[in-house]
Amino acid sequence: MLGKPWQAVRPGVEVKLLSEEPELYVLARSRARIDKERAMRTRQLKRLWKRLGELSAMQLSRDQLVMKLGAARAKSPAAWRLVDVKVDPEAATFRYALNRTKLRRVRRREGRYLLRTNLCTSDPAELWRFYIQLVEVEAAFKTLKHDLALRPIHHQLERRIEAHIFVAFLAYCLHVTLRARLRPLAGGLTPRAVLDTFAAIQMLDVHFPTTDGRTLILTRYTEPSADQKLLVCQLNLDLPPQPPPRITAAQSLQRSPAPAL
Numbered sequence: 001m002l003g004k005p006w007q008a009v010r011p012g013v014e015v016k017l018l019s020e021e022p023e024l025y026v027l028a029r030s031r032a033r034i035d036k037e038r039a040m041r042t043r044q045l046k047r048l049w050k051r052l053g054e055l056s057a058m059q060l061s062r063d064q065l066v067m068k069l070g071a072a073r074a075k076s077p078a079a080w081r082l083v084d085v086k087v088d089p090e091a092a093t094f095r096y097a098l099n100r101t102k103l104r105r106v107r108r109r110e111g112r113y114l115l116r117t118n119l120c121t122s123d124p125a126e127l128w129r130f131y132i133q134l135v136e137v138e139a140a141f142k143t144l145k146h147d148l149a150l151r152p153i154h155h156q157l158e159r160r161i162e163a164h165i166f167v168a169f170l171a172y173c174l175h176v177t178l179r180a181r182l183r184p185l186a187g188g189l190t191p192r193a194v195l196d197t198f199a200a201i202q203m204l205d206v207h208f209p210t211t212d213g214r215t216l217i218l219t220r221y222t223e224p225s226a227d228q229k230l231l232v233c234q235l236n237l238d239l240p241p242q243p244p245p246r247i248t249a250a251q252s253l254q255r256s257p258a259p260a261l
Contacts, residue, residue, distance in 0.1 A: 012032050014028070023117065024119060025116055028114075029113075030111050041106065047076055048083065065087070082106065084098075084099050115128070147191075153165075182194065186235065189231075194231065200225070202222050203219065204219070205217055215248045219242075
């Protein structure tokens, strides 16, 4: 083990070189990740503790109790590992207690990552940058395959396959642009969350028949909800005005015959 000091690579992120032979081991810790993981663990543990208290007050058979405990475990798997639950082998009762030793161990590990590599460089900051680049590349492939539905490709002609990939690449550029816009304006949001929120806004054509046989068409987008309005305001966006109405010609009108010469 090397007693080298922590090295800051960006605000809130520090790395430290642990071992150089035969492979490099770098310990990284992030204050933002510590706070996030700690909040997630606390929220899940409170939810599980509340559920265990509810189950202990219910009048259930032993089979019902075991099934409900299994459902609580599936809903909060990380928090379940921090609680010692002992079910009576015969009666429909159980005891539960917080395992403080495991809790302290988990708190020490939150927001900390151990990186292993065979690269020859000994600068932990450079290794961290390589790791972040790898994460970004993997995220790009995941976005192309899932969010942008690049695959599967059902085209057979080469030019259509290239066009499909080109359109997906343009969509990915817009995805990256949205992520860059969110970073200073709404750092806690992801492009996927924003797109899911805005997906509820739909454009509709409302048809009103008139008494003279024509149709009045109003193209309107649905009224944004409170959350959508808040997101639009937070991103400094302006919704376009509603399009003007359109009216069709009377269907009963026939084309006038050409005049006789």
